[in-house]
Amino acid sequence: MEVSVRALLVRRDGFTLQVEGCAADAAGTAVLGPNGAGKTTLLLALQGLLRAEGTCARPDRCAAVFARPAVLRGSARWNLTAVARSVLGVERAEAEKRAADALDAVDLRHAAEREARTLSTGQRQRLALARALVVEPHALFLDEPFANVDADGRPALRALVRDYAARTGCALLVATSSYADALALCARSFVLRGGRVVHDGPTAALAQVDDPYVRALLAEGPAP
Amino acid sequence: MLGIAALSVAVSTIATMLAAVIALPGALWIVHGRSRARALLLGAYNAGLGLPPVAVGLAIAFSFWRSGPLGSFDLLYTPAAMVLAQTIIVIPLIGTLAVIALRGADPSLAMQLAGVGVPPSARFALLAREAAPGLAAAALAGFGRAIAEVGAAQMTGGNIEGQTRVLTTATMLAVGRGDFSGAFADVAVLLGLMLVAAAVALVLQRRWR
Numbered sequence: 334m335e336v337s338v339r340a341l342l343v344r345r346d347g348f349t350l351q352v353e354g355c356a357a358d359a360a361g362t363a364v365l366g367p368n369g370a371g372k373t374t375l376l377l378a379l380q381g382l383l384r385a386e387g388t389c390a391r392p393d394r395c396a397a398v399f400a401r402p403a404v405l406r407g408s409a410r411w412n413l414t415a416v417a418r419s420v421l422g423v424e425r426a427e428a429e430k431r432a433a434d435a436l437d438a439v440d441l442r443h444a445a446e447r448e449a450r451t452l453s454t455g456q457r458q459r460l461a462l463a464r465a466l467v468v469e470p471h472a473l474f475l476d477e478p479f480a481n482v483d484a485d486g487r488p489a490l491r492a493l494v495r496d497y498a499a500r501t502g503c504a505l506l507v508a509t510s511s512y513a514d515a516l517a518l519c520a521r522s523f524v525l526r527g528g529r530v531v532h533d534g535p536t537a538a539l540a541q542v543d544d545p546y547v548r549a550l551l552a553e554g555p556a557p
Numbered sequence: 558m559l560g561i562a563a564l565s566v567a568v569s570t571i572a573t574m575l576a577a578v579i580a581l582p583g584a585l586w587i588v589h590g591r592s593r594a595r596a597l598l599l600g601a602y603n604a605g606l607g608l609p610p611v612a613v614g615l616a617i618a619f620s621f622w623r624s625g626p627l628g629s630f631d632l633l634y635t636p637a638a639m640v641l642a643q644t645i646i647v648i649p650l651i652g653t654l655a656v657i658a659l660r661g662a663d664p665s666l667a668m669q670l671a672g673v674g675v676p677p678s679a680r681f682a683l684l685a686r687e688a689a690p691g692l693a694a695a696a697l698a699g700f701g702r703a704i705a706e707v708g709a710a711q712m713t714g715g716n717i718e719g720q721t722r723v724l725t726t727a728t729m730l731a732v733g734r735g736d737f738s739g740a741f742a743d744v745a746v747l748l749g750l751m752l753v754a755a756a757v758a759l760v761l762q763r764r765w766r
Contacts, residue, residue: 382668397672403663406687406765416670419679461669468673 334358334392334471336379336504341387343371343378350374350528352387357472359498361505361519363536367546370525372508373400376474379506392471392504394420400477402461404449409441409460412449413467420468435463438493440486454481462490466497472504473497479514491517513555515539562746565723568636569704572643573651576699580648581692584655585681589667599656605649610642614712617642621713634715639723642709647699654698658691659684690762697758701751724750 337356343349350371356362364372378385380395405412413432417423423431436442439459444452449460458481465473473494479487495518498505507518515522515536522539524532524547532542539547583602587595619625621633632638662684670680685692707725714721716730724747731739 377668380672382671394674395672396674397669399665399669399672401665403666403669405666405683406689415683416673416675419676419683420674465673470674474672 334502334504336391336395336472336506338379338387338389341375341378341385341389343374343383343385345374345383348374348528350378350525352530355379355523355530355533357504357506357521359502359504360521361495361498361507363515363519363522364506364508364525365510365515365522365547365550366525366531368510371528372525373476374528375525376476376506376508380474394468394470395472395474396465396468396470397474398458398461398465398476398478400480401454402457402464404452404457404460407449408446409449409452410436410445412460413464416464417467431467432463435467438466439463439490455483455486458482459486459490462494466493469501470503471501473506475505475507475509475518477509477511478507479511487513488517494518510550512539512550512553516555558742558746560719561722561724561727561743562750564636564721565704565725565747566750568639568643568710568723569700572640572647572703573696573700575640575644576647576651577655577692577696579644580652581655581685582681584652584659585684587656588659589681589684598652602649602652602656606653608646608649609708610646610706611708611712613642613645614709617645617709618712633713634717634721636714636721638713639710639721642713643703643706646706646709647703650702651695651699654695655688655692658688658695661691662687690765693758693761693765697754700754704747704750704754 335356335358338352339354341352352375364375366372374383377383379389379391380397381389405415410432413435414428417428417431418425436445439462441456441459441463444456452460458478462478479490482490491514497503505518507514509515519536522534522536523530524544531544540551583598587599617638618633620627621630621638622628666687667680667684670683705725707729710723711726714726716722716726724743728740728743731743
């Protein structure tokens with residue numbers, strides 16, 4: 334499965350994003366860049382959630398994790414059951430089972446009956462990841478997915494996403510401010526600045542990129 | 558008296574439900590749609606808040622008058638005509654309050670549900686569910702306006718005993734006759750019904766806190 338776009342042009346609130354080409358498959362593509370560079374806009378445009386010009390191709394079932402997850406009124410478990418039922422069209426019992434499995438996968442079983450809106454930001458990010466995985470997507474769009482997750486929980490969640498993509502061939506696109514995310518999840522990295530791509534190459538070769546943002550990012554090291 | 562109260566409740570309940578069914582999709586469109594024409598509908602809802610019931614009653618009475626354009630339907634002075642009038646009067650109120658209720662939810666939620674592939678119909682159902690307490694209040698306000706309304710009920714129903722007499726028109730008639738005990742009894746029942754409706758809405762809202 335692959336996500337790709339050519340000649341993308343998005344105008345949004347006075348900001349212009351212009352990308353000649355960008356693609357992602359199961360090997361993962363990271364979208365890096367300073368705040369306001371257009372990372373989130375690129376992800377939204379690729380999912381078809383924003384009005385954009387250009388030729389965009391994506392699989393029929395996509396799922397996104399937003400940087401600030403919004404959840405439905407109701408328990409964490411119900412949030413997943415409702416989405417699984419409406420997206421997959423499965424029976425309630427089947428949806429309940431998938432929801433339970435997804436909660437296990439993100440280590441949120443203990444909070445299954447908690448009101449989702451009262452979960453901490455990090456727990457809500459876990460729930461949003463579970464909500465994306467529960468629909469068994471063919472493309473995953475992650476926007477700063479682990480920014481608020483506790484440091485010792487991040488490696489397991491990265492492994493979860495990595496394994497899911499490897500197992501299913503799901504395309505992976507990750508906008509992140511974390512070098513560790515890019516290293517762990519994405520073979521390729523794009524660097525955006527001011528709505529333009531300033532670098533496109535293997536994540537492993539980011540050290541050779543002459544860009545102040547990239548140098549600062551790598552100087553922090555692949556912190557957990 | 559029981560029949561009059563029952564008709565009041567029936568006409569107002571049906572009108573409220575019809576108005577909700579008509580106004581809610583419009584409200585969802587205003588809050589979550591993309592078209593510029595949304596402002597027109599919101600403007601219509603807002604303008605309709607000040608719609609005088611006698612104007613609605615007049616329009617319906619004129620349209621359904623025996624020699625009027627819709628006279629062949631033979632609906633004037635029936636509960637159906639009253640329901641029609643109340644529905645039109647209540648739509649702007651429920652629509653406006655529903656827009657406010659729906660705007661109370663996280664503005665990003667609609668996009669995030671779309672982002673995991675929830676189809677539009679299910680998405681709208683979930684977004685309406687998010688706003689359930691506010692929508693219950695909107696329905697209560699609509700019911701209150703419908704059951705308390707007298708001008709349109711008089712003009713479209715005609716206050717025919719046993720057929721179209723409701724609590725408000727019965728009260729008017731009683732006062733006109735100088736029958737104050739009858740009028741007080743009608744108003745007491747009317748107030749009692751409002752308390753019952755408020756209690757039902759309160760129970761719904763507490764469940765959804």
